[in-house]
Amino acid sequence: MRAIAVVAAASLACSVHAEAAPKAQLPEELVLTGDNLIDVTINGLPLRLEVRPEAADAPMLNPDVAARLQLKPGMFGFITVVGPERVSGDSAVHKVDYGVGPKNQRIFWADRASSTIADGTISPASLPYKRVRFQLTAAAASERTQQLPLDNFGFLGRGGIGTTFALEGEEVRFQFSLQRPETLASAPTGNWLARKREGRFTGQPRQTLIYFGIQRPTRAMTLSKPIPVGQTMLDTVDVRYSDYGDASGIAEQEATEGGDSDEIVVVAKKEKKVDLRIVAGRRFLQGCSSLLYDLQQRNLTLSCKAE
Structure with a gap:
C-alpha cells in the first residue's frame, strides 16, 4: 500500500x-x-x-x-x-x-x-x-522595497505561497493574508515562540475567523525578541492556543515586582520538531503600498514607507 x-x-x-507548464508567453x-x-x-x-x-x-x-x-x-x-x-x-x-x-x-x-x-x-x-x-494603497513619495525569496507550500500547493527564513536554527514559513488584520500562529508555533523569542500572552481569549467560516479561540502574544521579516519587525501574533497541539495547559508567570500577574508564558513540555508557520495580516502591512509576487524570478517584494 x-x-x-x-x-x-x-x-x-x-x-x-x-x-502547469506554460504554452505561450x-x-x-x-x-x-x-x-x-x-x-x-x-x-x-x-x-x-x-x-x-x-x-x-x-x-x-x-x-x-x-x-x-x-x-x-x-x-x-x-x-x-x-x-x-x-x-x-x-x-x-x-x-x-x-x-x-x-x-x-x-x-x-x-x-x-x-x-x-x-x-x-x-x-x-x-x-x-x-x-x-x-495594490494595498497609493504609493508614498518615499518608499523602500524589501525582497524575500518566494516558496510554494504543501502537496499540490495546498499550503499557499509565501517565504521561508531561518530563525533559531529552524525554518519558519511566513505568509500574508489580506482578509484579516491579525497575524496568526498555531499552538505549536506559539509554544516555540514562547521559548525562542520570549513570547507571553498579553491578550484575553477571543474568537477569530480562521477559514471556511470557522472561528477558533486565540490569544494575543507579545514577543520580547521581535522577529525580523526583511526590514520589518514582527512583535505580536495571535496564537491558536488549542489547535494543532496544545498551548492551553500553560504555566502562569509568577508575579514579580513590576510584573503583571495576568501575563502568561507558554511553556513546551519537550523539544520536538514542529511545523512553524506564521500568517501575517494587514496590521503587519500598515505603511506598505503593495505586495508583489514575482512568479518567474521567485521573489516577493514589499513596498513600504521608509521609517
Missing part, C-alpha cells in the same frame, strides 16, 4: 507539473485592488474568484458552484481539520480559462464555502502572469 501511494503521488506530481503583470477579484471560466461557466496569497494554488470552489458545474470527484480528495471541525473536499481536472485561453487544471471544492464574496478562492501562484501585484 505504501509503495502504491508513493507511485501515485509521483505520477500526480508529474501530471500537475505538465498541467505569459502576460507581464496583474494588478489587484479592493477585494482582489478576477474573472475566470471553468467548463464554460463564467465565475469570479478571490485571489489570496495563503490560498491553495489551484481554484477552491464553493460547494454551490461545484453543484452547478456538476463536478465529479477524481482520485484525490482532501480533509482539512480546523480545531475540532473537519472540512472534506474533492478534486478533479477541468478546463479553466483566465482570459488567455483554456487549459486543463486541477481544481478543488469542499463541503464549506471558501469565500463569502466570490465563487471561490485561488492563489496568485496559479494565475497566468509573470507577476501578481496586490
